[in-house]
Amino acid sequence: MKLSPRDAAGYFARPDPDRPGLLIYGNDAMRVALKRQQVIAALLGPNAEEEMRLTRLSAADLRADTAALTDAVKARGFFPGPRVVFLEDATDALSDKILGALADWQKGDAQIVLTARQLPPKSALRKAFEAHPEAYAVGIYDDPPGRPEIESMLTQAGLGQADRAAMGTLLDLSTALDPGDFRQTVEKIALYKLDDPAPLSPEDILACAPRSTEAEADALIHAVAEAKTVEIGPLMQRLQAQGMTPVTLCIAATRHFRQLHAAAADPDGAASGINRLRPPVHFKARDRMARQAQAWGMHRLEQALGLLIDTDLKLRSAQRAPQMALVERSFIRLAVMASRRT
Incomplete structure (x- = not known):
């Protein structure tokens, strides 16, 4: 069965110990690992490692021994309580072995918990878990926690x-x-x-909270997009003092203006375009970015992106101009463009 992100949050906190298996997949290995840790801890409780109720297998283990997963699922331990067999980095190349163990699963066997990279809808492993009447498949995406x-x-x-x-x-x-x-x-x-x-x-x-430069970088890029020229210099000085690199700033600005361009090009309007962006924009920034996209317009945003791409190429070339000054000059030019948009 396929678990939606909303249902998955509740399931990870209170998983069903009588299910045969759970597949967790996604692009972000850290997010997948955190969900796997949460669900295994909820299934097994404390002292599972010491009581040998958790068996860890790798893809290499399963390739070397085709029966390793089935044997681990069927094994009986010395300590009472639920058991889990965790297989990391599962792939479609191992689907026959994994699905064979899932088919042989009986009540009382160890639950199978798999993690995998992003799996396409046509993935044999993903399709099998989503179609299974008792097992679960959960996709972990890059959205922030709700x-x-x-x-x-x-x-x-x-x-x-x-x-x-x-x-x-x-x-x-x-x-x-x-x-x-x-x-x-x-x-x-x-x-x-x-x-x-x-x-x-x-x-x-x-x-x-950790002291992060990201908030100030966002403030700088919003200032550029909203023609707040006087704020650019002080913000850039603070970011430079905190170790922010010119290339990082240029990449962040390019990403922001690409989002504005996609929103401005949306046939249903900038507000709808901002809401459709993936990964999604934080709700507090959506109205602000929608106003920026609408004010700039698609064609002027194309000019802005051209300027940023040229700046990025210069930063990566052998030119000797001070890189932070080069970025600051480009940001000021963008702010001037923004001030003239009307």
């Missing part, structure tokens, strides 16, 4: 429920951090609040 997932993290960390202001801060933070960094930040907040009975506040979260 409210239910964050609430689950808070509960696991012993932080309880967050009020509206604190949850809003956490949602913003989840879009700025990688999933592993975000989970570590939640754990850090739990330690910070260990002896503090007061409710979780935005100030608590910000005190534990």
